[in-house]
Amino acid sequence: MREASYVKALNEALIEEMARDESVFLIGEDLVELGGGSGATKGLAERFGAHRVRQTPLSEAAFVGLAVGAAMTGLRPVVEIMYVDFVTVCMDQIINQAAKLRYMSGGQFTIPLVIRSQGGGGTSEAAQHSQSPEAWFAHTPGLKVVMPATAADAKGLLKSAIRDDNPVVFLEHKLLYATKGEVPKGEYLIPLGQAEVKRPGHDVTLVATSLMVHKSLAAAETIADEISVEVIDPRTLVPLDIDCINASVRKTGRLLVVQEACTRGGFGSEIVRRVTEECFDSLRSAPKVLGGANLPMPFSHPLETACIPQEETIIEAISSLLAPP
């Protein structure tokens, strides 16, 4: 074990999987010199050759389509969409093709495809560069959805995603790339569908994803003397490790979901639905979602800050769960 950044962990996962399996190739914009939007693919063209690191024209529909078709014929493409906001120009290839081809063919094809992208706000890049649309993908049968919050998870989950025989949407967060953590060297796999209790606790179950895991952990730490918060990161939304969440809620009786995506219709609502249905009798107060504002992300920093859950608003939300009605 040694410290590594989230982006380095991604890079390592790519290197290991490309070395392990010749059918893995990378495709996307500016992958070579720039290393893609985050730097995750840096050095890979030198290492594995330009034929395995395919820098494309600015044509997402074409190269995502290419990846889907390549997966149908036995390759294992790892696509990068520079920002997940741009997925709107290649939705068809993901929603109507990648997600459905196996089922529509009666199981005759497998689509071992990973679509990596970065989401999230906090960098004043405004409404078209700050979205968190994981709920769209989670609502599309046939796609797996992964959202790593730590460097180690980034590595372990990306390796598993690449080995998975199904299309996986792998959503990174732009403010996580530089964050560091312990990352196991070499072979390290985290199965898709396995949540992690990032902090144990007994008063409140807090389920958080991506960057919100860190803000939630900070909030939990700050109020640790008053309230004991169990922080769970599902890590993958599809498949969802609902058992882990349910077990915690049965213990605490309280649920808060913290997500950066706007609250209305976000994946938090789905977690609330599942937990409410499956743990109704254990609930001591109403489950709650603290999510982003129901607004396009504004540019100006104070406005943007107001749209994203922050440590203080998370603490408030936790407290409100325990407040007498």
Place this chain on the structure above:
Amino acid sequence: MREASYVKALNEALIEEMARDESVFLIGEDLVELGGGSGATKGLAERFGAHRVRQTPLSEAAFVGLAVGAAMTGLRPVVEIMYVDFVTVCMDQIINQAAKLRYMSGGQFTIPLVIRSQGGGGTSEAAQHSQSPEAWFAHTPGLKVVMPATAADAKGLLKSAIRDDNPVVFLEHKLLYATKGEVPKGEYLIPLGQAEVKRPGHDVTLVATSLMVHKSLAAAETIADEISVEVIDPRTLVPLDIDCINASVRKTGRLLVVQEACTRGGFGSEIVRRVTEECFDSLRSAPKVLGGANLPMPFSHPLETACIPQEETIIEAISSLLAPP
């Protein structure tokens, strides 16, 4: 009042609004001779001239983009996307442009735009012609989302949508076009954001959308002797008339949401989240969503039937809410 079909009601709404306001025009594929995918625009080119009923090349991104830009400069476009499944090829124009332009411009532009389309399954058209993706739009701040279930609602809501100064996604259901109901002649407006209690009851609150309203009403009727079901159609998902739903749940203590969209991450989860948070103490059993299977829609009729809530499965779901645990 007289009987008219849902598609006729839509046609009437278009005629009235086009006659009322010269800035209203229609744009989409095969609008003239065919009357669009459903026949809703039939006869309008003859009536208002080809310049107001614009039949396009098969280029959704271009003509939806055109409509957004036209709305920015004062026109009131009503776009038809033949099936809502095809929205994947013009998502950018809806999600990143129409929904966000007003906010990003600091309120300098209004986007009075209606995007009509048809969703839903039940016609053996398989996975790319049967989707119900309303949750995507409801999760996109800046869009209103309307789903009429009856002919009268279709007319009253479409007229309001056309007069609304915001982008409205207006989702019809392919199995509703031929259904008939009483439709007021002439001026008839239903405000966006107003639910309707389609059947009063006191044991269970059942919230249903689109075609599911009818299946739910049938189910409610069938079990009327044993269980009194209040059926509510929100009619618009954004804005959502949560007050109407909450009032009912406070009375019945039980909530079932029935939607055709696949259950995972559907709008039903959002309704459950709201109701659970706002009516927790009134709930006598766990709220439940009965939705479509988490599958691409299969082609074969028995498989398709198994994927969509039916009267029997709705009755089961209602009963399960009242069953002793």
Place this chain on the structure above:
Amino acid sequence: MKIAPDRLREMLRLMYRIRAFECRARQLFEENRLRGSFMGALHSYEGEEAVAVGACVALRSDDYILSTHRGHGHCIAKGVDVRFMMAELLGKETGISKGRGGSMHMFNPALGLLGGNGIVGGGIPLALGPAFSAQYRHTDQVTVCFFGDGAACQGNFHESLNLASVWKLPVVYICENNQYAVTTPAHESIAVANVADRAAGYGCPGEVVDGGDVLAVYTAVTKAVQRARESAGPTLLECKTYRYQAHCMVIPDRRDPEELARWREEHDPIYHFEQYLLDRHIMDEAQQSELNEQVHETVEEAVTFAEASPLPNPNTVVEHLWAED
């Protein structure tokens, strides 16, 4: 181009088979409709047989094709057993896609059939995938992508032709210009006389071909395939053709009856080719009758097989979604 007599007769057999299959499928659709049982949408390939046959006979069985919503002809020409196609149309478990896909979604990996598509133009970017895959794996397989005049107006046409050209991918794009997209004439949709003229904008060869002349198609495709196998990049062929039936089974045909009659009388691809073979004594009338009978037998057998086959068990509906299943 010298073609062996066997092969020529085989081409005629395939054309007969397509026509017979389509006629019979229409009949079944009508019968089922009267019985109230859905078969979804059915897009007849009658009149366009020379395109699929001319193209597919120029391919090896390990070459790939991407088909369309009007895809039965492509499947038959690529060698698919019509029993499984007919069973699919009837939604049977023995269908080519196990009843999950239906008319628009037929697949056969062993024959390189990578599927039809319900999204117009959906196959255009997918086709880059097998082409890339062949290049990546250093095989000399070629991919043929069929699409319509309507599809030529989709943005992914542009992205894909360009990318294929820049990367010299072994793909042949075949536009089946049957003059209409549903009710919209190509000349109201396409700003230039020939889709093929656009090849110049992608630095690849483009050619207009008489889509009613199977030998012309065969010759043009053979040349394009040769070019692709030699790593010289893509070709865009535009086959001018005409469909004999309405856009699909549920849409009324309002095209000029004289126009249709003219195509049928002057350009029928089957009649034209029959005469050619008879005139040159490659086939005599006895052989012709035999061919005809065999084909009808094959198709009748398919109907018998399909009708005798079981419908899928609804309990198996979730099968074939995930690769782990």
Place this chain on the structure above:
Amino acid sequence: MKIAPDRLREMLRLMYRIRAFECRARQLFEENRLRGSFMGALHSYEGEEAVAVGACVALRSDDYILSTHRGHGHCIAKGVDVRFMMAELLGKETGISKGRGGSMHMFNPALGLLGGNGIVGGGIPLALGPAFSAQYRHTDQVTVCFFGDGAACQGNFHESLNLASVWKLPVVYICENNQYAVTTPAHESIAVANVADRAAGYGCPGEVVDGGDVLAVYTAVTKAVQRARESAGPTLLECKTYRYQAHCMVIPDRRDPEELARWREEHDPIYHFEQYLLDRHIMDEAQQSELNEQVHETVEEAVTFAEASPLPNPNTVVEHLWAED
């Protein structure tokens, strides 16, 4: 083409203003970055001034433009007050988009500025809207749509050029080919030598223009605008140009320094035009200095204004989403 001296000097002033604005914005970005305060992404237009100025000076103030992510030059050339632009960059309430938009999202309805775009190519289909709107309302307003060489690889380029041509919309498409999309050279992205050559595929005029020569741009755009005003349809102009800075402020520039030096020395649009005006005695050196000073004053005033302006109040964050607000 005969152009009045005043107008020529005005063109130089605008070019100076763009360059001065961009330099100052970069400085501010650097200062802010060191202070840890985000300004989002900043894409400099330095080196490309002749394109925006040559194009916008050929327009009336009621003509429309669609800008890009690299849009400051377009805004200034269309007549926007740089104070509001600078305030926007600093995220201030007085900003042109009230701090909601930022660098990529500047709008001004009165000047026909319909916005930049964070989605590459996002403006291409939008531009059809104002063009259609002018045609519909029987005004003779023209729309100019700027986009890059990267954007030319997006599918909506194809859809939009085709639709504009079929409907003879009054729109001028101007490709600012600055040779790169982030780090990807245009010749690795675009299968032909000139984007303008693709006009032939849409039956409209296409022309390569020296984007470093403001008069060449002005002349070409004037002609295209004339054509559009006369209802003769669209034109595609490709202005060959070069950006002096890295793609944006956070991305390292690894282009060949000699290549950059060559463009700067041999093709600088401002130097080139200064010499032209001096040589022809349209401007003397005193006038030149005065112009220069005025421009710097204007830009400094803008900085003062922006810095003195208040940040938006987070409590107002929801304002400007809905038209009813």
